[in-house]
Amino acid sequence: MSGAAAVLFDFGGTLDADGVHWAPRFHAAYVAAGGSLEYASFEPVFKDADAALARLPGIERLGFRATVDAEARLLADRLGDAARLDFGRVADRFHADAVATVGRNRPVLERLARRHPLAVVSNFTGNLRPCLEELGLLDLFAVTTDSTVVGAEKPSAAIFLETLAALGAAPATAWMVGDNFEADIRPAARLGMRTCWLAPAARPLPDGGGGGSAPTARVARLPDVERVLG
Secondary structure, three states: OOOOOEEEEOOOOOOOOOOOOHHHHHHHHHHHOOOOOOHHHHHHHHHHHHHHHHOOOOHHHOOHHHHHHHHHHHHHHHOOOHHHOOHHHHHHHHHHHHHHHHHHHHHHHHHHHHHOOEEEEEOOOOOHHHHHHHOOOHHHOOEEEEHHHHOOOOOOHHHHHHHHHHHOOOHHHEEEEEOOHHHHHHHHHHOOOEEEEEOOOOOOOOOOOOHHHOOOEEEOOHHHHHHHHO
C-alpha cells in the first residue's frame, strides 16, 4: 500500500446512500408511512430534530439503528400529524434502505481498503464509530473523524487536514469522496485534493462549482468509485 493515494469518505449520504442525505430519505419514509407534509415544510422540522439528536444524553454510545430510532422519535415529537402515523415504520424503512446500500457497498470498500489507506470524515453527532461498527464498516478505515469529537466540522479545512495528518498523507496525494458539494467537494478541492462527487445524475452542479472547485470525477453510485480510483 506504500505510495497509494489516501481516500477520505463522507458517511451519511455517501456510504449509506447514493448521494442522498438523511433529510430527504427520512421524508420519503415519512410519506410512505402516510405523512402529508411537503419536503419544503418537512426539512426545517428535520433540521430541528437533528440538532436535538446531537444534544441527546448518551448519544456518543448509540449505534446506527438506535440513532435512526432516536431521530424518528424526535421527528414524531415535532410533526403535527405524528399522532396518526407509525414512526416505527418510518425508522424501519430508513434503516432497511441504508443497511441494504451498505451491504452492497461493503465489498467495494473491502477491495479499496486493500489498496488504499481509507478514512471517514463526517459531520456527525459523536457516535460515528459505534455506527460504523454496527454496520460492519469500522475495520475498513484507518482513521475515523467525527466533527463532534474533534471540534471542527466540514467545510472547515481543519477537519480535512487533521484526517490527512492521521493518515500521513498530503492533500495532493489524496481523494475526497462525498455527496455534499459544499461540505465535501469544494473545501477538499481548495486544499488541492482530488475529489469525487457522489450525486444523482439529475442533480446540477452548484453555482460556482466549476473552475478550481469542479470535481475531478462524478459518480451516481458508490461502487463506481472503484473505477475512478483505478
